[in-house]
Each structure stands twice: as C-alpha cells, then as structure tokens.
Amino acid sequence: MKSQLFDKLSTATHLLLNCENDFFEMKKAIDLMYEIYTSISDIRADDFTQEEIILPTGKAISPGAAAHCLLELQRTAVFLRGIFKAIQDAADKNKKRPITILYAGCGPYATLLTPLLTILPPEQLQVDLLDINEITLESAKKIIAELELGDSVGNFILTDAATYTIPAGTKYDILLSETMQACLDHEPQVAILKNLVPQLSDDAIVIPEAVEIDARLVDPRQEQKHLFYSQTPKPDPERIALGKVLILHKGRLSGGDHDGEVTVPDKIGTCVELKLFTTVRVFGDLQLIENNSSITMAKKYYDFSHHQYARKIRFRYDQTGGPLPKMDCRVIEDNDTAAIFNLEA
Ligand SMILES: C[S@@+](CC[C@H](N)C(=O)[O-])C[C@H]1O[C@@H](n2cnc3c(N)ncnc32)[C@H](O)[C@@H]1O
Secondary structure: OOOHHHHHHHHHHHHHHHOOOOHHHHHHHHHHHHHHHHHHOOOOOOOOOOOOEEEOOEEEOOHHHHHHHHHOHHHHHHHHHHHHHHHHHHHHHOOOOOEEEEEEOOOOOOOOOHHHHOOOOOOOEEEEEEEOOHHHHHHHHHHHHHOOOHHHEEEEEEOOOOOOOOOOOOOOOEEEOOOOOHHHOOOOHHHHHHHHHHHOOOOOEEEOOEEEEEEEEEOHHHHHHHHOOOOOOOOOOOEEEEEEEEEEEOOEEEOOOOOOEEEOOOOOOOOOEEEEEEEEEEEOOEEEOOOOOHHHOOEEEEEOOOOOOEEEEEEEEEOOOOOOOEEEEEEEEEHHHHHHHHHHO
C-alpha cells in the first residue's frame, strides 16, 4: 500500500502527461504537485532567502528559484513528457533491466523525475540525483523519503556536475539536466554537458537533446500586437530569418549556419530589432519554443530603429570571458564600412 501523497502525485502525473495543451488541466496538475512538495519540503517557490552559488562555469540558482521552475507549466509538462518518452524508447532496447538516469541539477523537488517515479516502478527505472546546493539536495532527499520512493533512487550526490567524474562501472542510459536560461546565459548547462556527455556511452540519451539559437529581425509593433488575445486567428508577424547562430547537441557546441555570423540585409523595412530565439528540443518531437517558457523567451540584442549601423554580426558563446557564461555579440562589419567597401569594389 502506497501513501496518500504518492497516490496524489501519481494522479497529477497522469493528468500532466495526458492533458495535451489544455492549460486548465495542466495548471491543476502542477498546482497539485506544488501542494504535495511544499507539504513535505520547507523550500517554496517564493522563498528568496537562500543564496545562489556562483561557480566558475555559471550560477547555480537558489533553492527557491529552482523550486519556482516547477510552476512554469509548459516547461515542466514538455520535459516530463519528453523524459517519459525517452525512458520508453530506452526500455524498448533494454527489456531485462531498469533504465538508469543521472539527473544533474535536480533542484529541491527533483521536479523532472519524481512524478515519473510514481508511475514507473524501481524494476523499470533507477535514478541518481545530483545537485551542488546542499539545502536543495536535502530537500530532494526528504521528498523522495516521504513519497516512499527510496527504492528508485540509488545515490544523492552533492557535487559540481561540471567537474564530477562518474564512478567507474556506473552506466547511465539517460543524462538529464535543465540548468539553463534563454540563450544559455548565466547557468552552467553547457559546462555540465561538456563534462558529463563524454563519460557516457555513445548510445546514451541526453535530455534536452539539443538547444538551438536562431537570429531573426522582427518588427516590435507587429510582435506586440500578435501577443494580444483575439478570437479570430491573426497572421504571423513579419520576420527576417538571419540563420542559426548556435547549436548545443549532446554537449557539443557549434556556431550554427555560418560559425555564428549573420548578415543584416540592406532592406529591413520595419523589422528593426534583432532578437535571438532559443528552441529547446527535449526529446523527439517534444520541444519548447518562444513564449512557451522563460528558457525559450526571445532576447533583444540590437535595435536598428534609428540607424542600421551593423552589416555583419558575430555571436559566440562566451564561457570564460566574464563571471557568468553568456552569448557574446559584436559587430564585425559596420554598415558604413560596407558601403565604402562596396563603392570601392
Ligand atoms: C534551473 S534549476 C532546475 C531545477 C529542476 N531540475 C527543474 O528542472 O525544475 C537548476 C538546478 O541545478 C543546480 N545546479 C546548477 N549548476 C550546477 C552544477 N554545476 N552542479 C550541480 N548542480 C547544479 C542548481 O542548484 C539548481 O538546483
């Protein structure tokens, strides 16, 4: 017999996995999960008293901020659905043993795995939970204990995932980490994957499978108008695609279509803002795009409303330049130079 809390979480998990895009049901499921977790753990999403930890590779957000991630409805739903699908795919290839997962940066509720442990028994799924923050990891321990999920969790690992060495003989089918913000700024997702992915076997699944960043010129007025509710469908706002500037795939970074360089066309009309759009491909066709979550919010980098001063811009992911990793951008050819160059040519 499982506890009432276990049953409640299991009900919420089924609801979240199956409610598709019904936001009312999604919210009901997440609210229920939050109620369960906060009945066990002292860490609340509105708790700003604990500190974040600044690491050489980025910041580990505070326990309260990490708890808050649960409340991003679509993020949590799409990740849980993607992870569930990945486990099923891995299980199809390994029918005789449980699927193993390393969850790097699990947060205070181990949000992206705890729900699945209520619907997949320990014989099917075994997980290790890792976090750099002691308060956070202690909370995750408490959640697992109170929900009677101890048989599904092998180790609680207090360490920096960006430097952690997986013990010899330990094999994970899936590596899971959501330690990122839009444009991969500030948090150490890249460093964590760069460290852990090479320690996995070639057929291991990495979640998210890929993060892609695209540059586009947008018309701010059309974008704003598009966000307002209307009963009749609106045409998509006009945009000018400049190309992919970064791809993070299985821990490898590449500079997109043209090594992170984009060319601003001569005629941009009213599309005067250059923004970067982050897409998180969680697993298979499950993905988060602009406006689905904070980690896929579009970010403005240039404003050409007064003067179209740039012709070529280079975006590079800067892991070492400052205290926190971020997308670095610079104009590598300004428009006036290009005009002179064109005249001379
Ligand atoms: C954005 S929160 C996500 C929490 C939870 N995984 C979720 O998706 O709801 C990131 C978590 O990763 C942890 N973290 C960040 N960098 C880390 C690192 N280098 N090593 C281990 N944990 C890290 C933080 O302490 C925090 O709990």
